[in-house]
Amino acid sequence: MSEPSAFIGFSPDAIEFLRDLAAHNDRAWFQPRKADYERLLKEPLEELCAVLGDRFARLDVPLQADPIRSPFRIYRDIRFSQDKSPYKTYVSASFPWIGEGGGVGGYFSLSAEQSYVGGGMWHPESARLAAWRSAIAERPRAVHAALRDAAFAATFGEVEGERLKRVPSGFPSDHPDAELLKLKDVTFGRQLTDGEVTSPELPDTLAAALATGLPLMRLLANLAA
Numbered sequence: 001m002s003e004p005s006a007f008i009g010f011s012p013d014a015i016e017f018l019r020d021l022a023a024h025n026d027r028a029w030f031q032p033r034k035a036d037y038e039r040l041l042k043e044p045l046e047e048l049c050a051v052l053g054d055r056f057a058r059l060d061v062p063l064q065a066d067p068i069r070s071p072f073r074i075y076r077d078i079r080f081s082q083d084k085s086p087y088k089t090y091v092s093a094s095f096p097w098i099g100e101g102g103g104v105g106g107y108f109s110l111s112a113e114q115s116y117v118g119g120g121m122w123h124p125e126s127a128r129l130a131a132w133r134s135a136i137a138e139r140p141r142a143v144h145a146a147l148r149d150a151a152f153a154a155t156f157g158e159v160e161g162e163r164l165k166r167v168p169s170g171f172p173s174d175h176p177d178a179e180l181l182k183l184k185d186v187t188f189g190r191q192l193t194d195g196e197v198t199s200p201e202l203p204d205t206l207a208a209a210l211a212t213g214l215p216l217m218r219l220l221a222n223l224a225a
Helices: 012-023 027-059 126-138 140-147 150-156 202-212 214-221
Strands: 090-096 104-111 115-121 186-192
Touching: 012 027, 012 104, 027 090, 027 104, 027 202, 104 202, 104 214, 115 202, 115 214, 126 140, 126 214, 140 150, 140 214, 150 186, 150 202, 186 214, 202 214
Parallel strands: none
Antiparallel strands: 090 104, 104 115, 115 186
8 A cells, every 4th residue: 555645734825825815706816826726725635635544544533534535626606606706715625434424524624714623413414413312312421421521622622513593392491401402513623723734744633633523423423323
């Protein structure tokens, strides 16, 4: 098995490119600079994913990082959007759970405003969201054990996600875990500094962070079991 491509970190010029793109989000500005985008952002992101796959394997993290499948395209889908800006002002990649994860996985994004690493399940199917709520009601100790894992709590704090205004039907309004029941997404994450994203050690930083999120991701991946 060959060694993954070298990753030397995103350069400050990459962050500046995204800042400029936010100010000039149109084809007339982007097309003459497409080669710069590929050199500064697209190719380093692919290299990052290749190296990250190796780091996941070393740490026994069951997430898939692939230089072809993980990165998202820079182009926005504007078909149903009032915002017709053609480009995202960030680059990002997803790392799905290996196996029957049902949408569980990790995520990385880089922008001029903030960069982020996180995971969980975002916009899950209704059956998986119902399974999450059933787990809260029927296996609260297991849920809280994942959320209160010392390393997880120290790194990410509390779970995040869009919430319902009220406790979903079928559960008492004064349920002790009402805020968890209201979640429509179950995610976690933390911001990354410019120093972290411009470092060659970024793959190690991302892999360590997502390894810390394993207690919750494993719980979410096994909800349907």
